Amino acid sequence: MQTVIKKFKKNLQEENLKSTPQRLAILEEMMKTDEHLECEEILLKLKEKGNKVSRATLYRTMDILVKYKFVRKLEIGDGRVRYDSNLVHGKRNHDHMICLDSGDIIEFYNDKIEKLQNEIAEKNGYKIIRRVHQLFVKKV
């Protein structure tokens, strides 16, 4: 969607950050995948397509993408940082179920849990900004 790129450019401007080919290449790469990619994988994908970007630039740009919620940082405690794109069409707000046997990451969403979370926060005088909800599971 062109609108995503336009929004990104606008966000960059708002912070006096410049629109560069590297930043755009990274954004576009994240628009194309619904996997949970690690930095090295993103770097590799970019390289394969001829968009070579340095490690430092990738890390810096991922922080920008997280800040503007184009992607979400996903840490499941195995020491690897993954990124979950919010840019893939039809993808909604979700949480993760991680299979301890296969390593599969399954997305789930539950409206009731959502509501209960809000109630808990409210009851304590807080509002929720962001949440992490991960179920580590095994096949029955």
Add this chain to the structure above:
Amino acid sequence: MQTVIKKFKKNLQEENLKSTPQRLAILEEMMKTDEHLECEEILLKLKEKGNKVSRATLYRTMDILVKYKFVRKLEIGDGRVRYDSNLVHGKRNHDHMICLDSGDIIEFYNDKIEKLQNEIAEKNGYKIIRRVHQLFVKKV
């Protein structure tokens, strides 16, 4: 509680691990705190009490304590690893609310969410082994 120490010794035996003063000192230290401590803090507390333990031993022992569920590893995405003791009297199963302004970590528990989680896992053919549920909040 003597029973905790006995249980620990039994667990060690079961895996052909030896009962050492360092391991016991670390367990006992974790029985005394309901804070969410980092490795360096645990190391410091031990040192202050004259129980000097090397970094390597501390890391190795924390893994054992996690394995036997004496403590829980708590990672809230700020790059610091904390340990949440399950050994403090009256402490139950809980999740965490993290205040983005103050850094406070507030514990919460909700039975309904617990049930919904189990339903979700079941529906997908899984059973829950462990879970991470963190609400990042700000004061209203």
Add this chain to the structure above:
DNA sequence: TTAATTTTGATAATCATTATGAAAAAAATA
């Protein structure tokens, strides 16, 4: 007590991420 095995601790190695600083690119200005 001895012997076999495990653990400890000091230090080196690792590895993901961040800092550095010169060269290149982008935006602003003339």
Add this chain to the structure above:
DNA sequence: TATTTTTTTCATAATGATTATCAAAATTAA
């Protein structure tokens, strides 16, 4: 369009938490 200013990039060094190494010490079993 050329020039100037500012930001960004890239390659590499630095960082810092955790892990590996291995000789010396401690533990357990016989």
